[in-house]
Amino acid sequence: MWHCQEVPGRLIAPVRQSGVRAHNLALVLQTVAKSPAPISRAAVAGSTGLTRATVSALVDDLVAGDLLIELDPAPRTGAGRPAAGLALAPHGPAALGCEINVDYLAACVMDLTGAVRHRLVEHADLPAAGARGAIAALGRLAARARTLAEADGLIPAGAALAVPGLVTADGQVRVAPNLGWQDVDARALLRSTPALADLPITVDNEANLAALGELHAEPDAPDSFVYVSGEIGIGAGIVLDGTLYRGVRGWSGEIGHITVHPHGRPCRCGARGCLEQYAGLEAILREAGVPALERVAAPLPGAGGALGLALAAAVNLLDVDVIVLGGLYAPLLPWLRGGIEAELHARVLTAELAPVTLRPALLGGDAAMRGAADLVIRAVRDDPAAWLALT
C-alpha cells in the first residue's frame, strides 16, 4: 500500500543517463562520507543498492578526481583477500571559509574530510575600516589562506564569507548595522581580490552559516534546531529537516527583533521592546553590573527570561526541540539557563508533551567561519560530477 506523503514538486527534474551518473557519483561519495570508518567497495554496493561493477567504476572516477582515496588493506587476519577501505581524500578540493565581524577577520582552509587545515584570525576595528577596507583586508587574509592550502597540495574549490547583516542571494549586504554597512556588494568586492577572482564566492548571514557549522560539527547533530548567536546584536540560524532555512530573501532568523515587551525599551531598529534590548551584550553587562563578560558570575534572570520568551515563540511556531546557544551565550549558559527554561516551560504549548533541549554551541567563535567552509565543501560533496568536470 502506498502512502500519502507530500513531495515538493520542485525537486522533479528529468533523469537522463548523464544525470544518473552524476546522481550515483554523489550517492557513492556521500556513503563514504557518512561512514564512520573506511568502507570497502563491496560495503558501498551493499549500502547503496548499486551493483559492485557500477560502484567500482564510480569509485575509480572519484579516486582519479582526488575526491576519494583507497587506504591499504588491513593486515590479513582470516580467509580471503582483505578489502581496501575508501575514505574522503584529504588532498583534493578545499574550501576557504571566511568571516568579517565587528572586531575580527577570520579565514580557514577546510579539506573535503571537513578538517580545518589552517585558521587565520586578525583582530581589527572593522567598522572604522569601512566596507571596502574591511573586505580588502579579508581578501588579503583569504589570499594567505589560499597560499597555505596550495602549499599543502589542496585545490581551492570556492570561498564563502559570513557577515553579520542582511545578505541577498547574490551576495549583496543590504544592511549590517554593527559594521555600519549599507548596500555593499560584498561578493563583487571580494572577487576583486586577484587571488580569489577565479573562485565561486558566496556571501551569507553570520548566524545562518554558524548554524550550518553546528549542523556539521558532529555526525549525530539534530536535524532541526534553532541556533542563537548572541553578540552586540542577536541573530538566529534555523535548521529544519537537515537544511538551513534562509527565508524568501535570506533574511530569516532576526530573533533579536522579536518583541518581548510591547511598550519596552526603544531599539535602534525603531521598534520598542526588542529582545536585543534585554539580552544583547550591553543589556547583559548592565544586568550583571560588570564591565566585561568574563566577570559575569551570577544568574541573569532578565536576559534569560527575555531569551526564553522569544525562544518560546520560535518553538511554538516551528516545533523544534533543540536550541543551540552560540556566541557570548555559550559561556553564559549556566547563568541564562534558569530564566530561559522557566519561560519555555510556561509558554511552549507542547512543553509537557515534548521537552526542549538547550545546549551550548560546540564550535565557539569559529562556527560561522566553519559553516562558510562547510557550504563550499558540501557543494563539492553533493555534486562531485561538477567537480570532476572541472578538474
Place this chain on the structure above:
Amino acid sequence: MWHCQEVPGRLIAPVRQSGVRAHNLALVLQTVAKSPAPISRAAVAGSTGLTRATVSALVDDLVAGDLLIELDPAPRTGAGRPAAGLALAPHGPAALGCEINVDYLAACVMDLTGAVRHRLVEHADLPAAGARGAIAALGRLAARARTLAEADGLIPAGAALAVPGLVTADGQVRVAPNLGWQDVDARALLRSTPALADLPITVDNEANLAALGELHAEPDAPDSFVYVSGEIGIGAGIVLDGTLYRGVRGWSGEIGHITVHPHGRPCRCGARGCLEQYAGLEAILREAGVPALERVAAPLPGAGGALGLALAAAVNLLDVDVIVLGGLYAPLLPWLRGGIEAELHARVLTAELAPVTLRPALLGGDAAMRGAADLVIRAVRDDPAAWLALT
C-alpha cells in the same frame, strides 16, 4: 563554473532503471498538471528534455492507468496534422478530504484535476459527541462521499482528515482542546469504518491542511507564506519554498500561544498573554461589543494589534512576505488590517526593504477539507508509478 549551493543529503537515493521510469512518469504527469491548457506529447518532450519516444511510452502508461486523457485534436487550421492535447484524467483516482471541527463535519471528493466533485457538510455539536462518536459520524459522511465518487466512476485513492489539534505523524491526536479530545487514535478509529478500511488514511492538523489547500488553490500561489486560521483557537500553517513545514512532531504553527503581553490575561494553556486571549473569537466579540461576528462593523485595533505583534515575530523569524488570513479572519480583514499593518511596519526589521502582503484566504471554510484532499491527490501525482502498480 559551478555554484555553492546546499542540497539536502537526505534526498539522495540510488537511481536504478525502475527508479528512472518512476521519476520520469512523475515528471511527465507533473508537466501536464502544470500546463494551463492541454499540452501535446511533443511539447512535453520539449519541456522535460526527454525524447519523444520516451514521452510517448510514458504517456501510454499514464493514459492506460487513468491518470491522463488525450483530448481530440483541435480543428485543423493550418498545415500539418494538429496535435492531440494531454490533460489530467477527471475519471481516475480521487481523494476523500475530510474535516472534524467544533460545530461541523465535512467530506469532499476531489478528482485528479483538483476539482471538487462532491461536498458534504453536516452541522453537529462534536464536543458533545465524544471522539468515538465524532469519528464514527465522520466515517459515515466519508462513506457517503465514497459512494458518490464511485457512482461517478472514480477510484478512491485515499482519505485525509483535518482535526483542530496536535496530531502525530501516525495519526494520533494528542490534544484537541476545543473538541475536548486527548490521546485519540483518530486514524485507527476512522479505519474501523468498513467503507474506508481499504484506503490509506492520513490525519493532520487543520491549519496545516488549510495552508496546503491555499497553496494549491491557485496556480500562482506564493511559494512561502504563513496561513493563520482564526476560530475559537488560533492556528497557523507554514508553507516554506512550496512545502508545508510540519515541524519535528507535526506541531508547528501554534501561533495562538505566542506571547503578546508577558503579564497579560491568563490563557487556558496555563501561560499569560497568549495571542488567543486578544484575537480569538471571544476576545473579538468582547472588543467589538457585539454578540455575533456578522455584526462587527468597526475597526478592531486590539485584536489587529495583537495579531500584528505575533505575525511580526513570525516574519522576523521566517522571512516570509505573504500572510494569508483564514477562518473568521478572512471576513474581518477590513477591520483587522490597520492594527496588523501598524505593528508589522513598526516591528518587522526588514519592513522598509520588503513589504509584507496581507490577504484573505481564498477557500473560506473549505480550506482544510480541500487541503486534506490535496494531500491525497498530490501523493498520486508525485508518485504515479505507485498508483499504476496498484491498478
